[in-house]
Amino acid sequence: MELIRVKDYEEMSAKACELVKELMNTVQSPVLGLATGSTPEGLYEKLIHTYENGAISFSNTKTFNLDEYVGLTKEDPNSYHYYMTEKLFKHVDLKEGNAHLPDGAAEDKSQACEDYERLIKSAGAIDLQLLGLGMNGHIGFNEPGTDFKSRTHIVTLDESTRQANARFFNSMDEVPTEAITMGIQSIMEARRVVLLVSGEKKAEALASLVNGEVTETFPASILQQHSDAVIIADEGACSQLR
Numbered sequence: 001m002e003l004i005r006v007k008d009y010e011e012m013s014a015k016a017c018e019l020v021k022e023l024m025n026t027v028q029s030p031v032l033g034l035a036t037g038s039t040p041e042g043l044y045e046k047l048i049h050t051y052e053n054g055a056i057s058f059s060n061t062k063t064f065n066l067d068e069y070v071g072l073t074k075e076d077p078n079s080y081h082y083y084m085t086e087k088l089f090k091h092v093d094l095k096e097g098n099a100h101l102p103d104g105a106a107e108d109k110s111q112a113c114e115d116y117e118r119l120i121k122s123a124g125a126i127d128l129q130l131l132g133l134g135m136n137g138h139i140g141f142n143e144p145g146t147d148f149k150s151r152t153h154i155v156t157l158d159e160s161t162r163q164a165n166a167r168f169f170n171s172m173d174e175v176p177t178e179a180i181t182m183g184i185q186s187i188m189e190a191r192r193v194v195l196l197v198s199g200e201k202k203a204e205a206l207a208s209l210v211n212g213e214v215t216e217t218f219p220a221s222i223l224q225q226h227s228d229a230v231i232i233a234d235e236g237a238c239s240q241l242r
């Protein structure tokens, strides 16, 4: 793992943008793995500016998001489909059919998981997978205890994850209890993973990831075994590193 220490959220987003831009300008048909949540918002703003300045184009890019809530339609403002449309897709020249998220509204959810894995495979492999870090060590929605061999699957969200994400909903009751997420194995098959971590509230989790043992009870620890894992973390996030 390579750890890039930066000053703050702004620098973290700028560094991540640089890595994505470099990939998009070297690979002919890039495949990007995307994340939602608060952490990548600054990166998405910077990617939009970079696109507007003519320095990147998404016209040959395919994207695969990590996860989606079960039970929310694409139009639901709390769905990750909606988030991605608002924060990135509608502002750039990504072709609609090239943007993929798990189908949380599918009637047959197991089939939706299998279909998603097949789609990723048919794109070749993910060139760069962006990740955020859950305070409990989750990546995607792979909660503590998830099998390292897991592929896209349905998960029951941890109560702590539901509480952490409740800020986006009107009330706790509205926060979904399940999600479809790419599995740990699906994430590990990406050629490069880039984990963004910002703020003191993530410091303990980052310290466990960097200094702790590799264990399924802390899913992100598996990144220690990835051959090209880059962590971009700001001062707050690095404050508990040994």
Ligand code: F6R
Pocket (backbone or CB within 6 Å): 034, 035, 036, 037, 038, 039, 040, 066, 067, 131, 132, 133, 134, 135, 138, 139, 140, 141
């Ligand atoms: C989002 C995702 C999650 C988040 C993580 C951190 O697609 O898969 O693992 O990356 O929960 O969320 P934020 O960035 O909101 O702190």
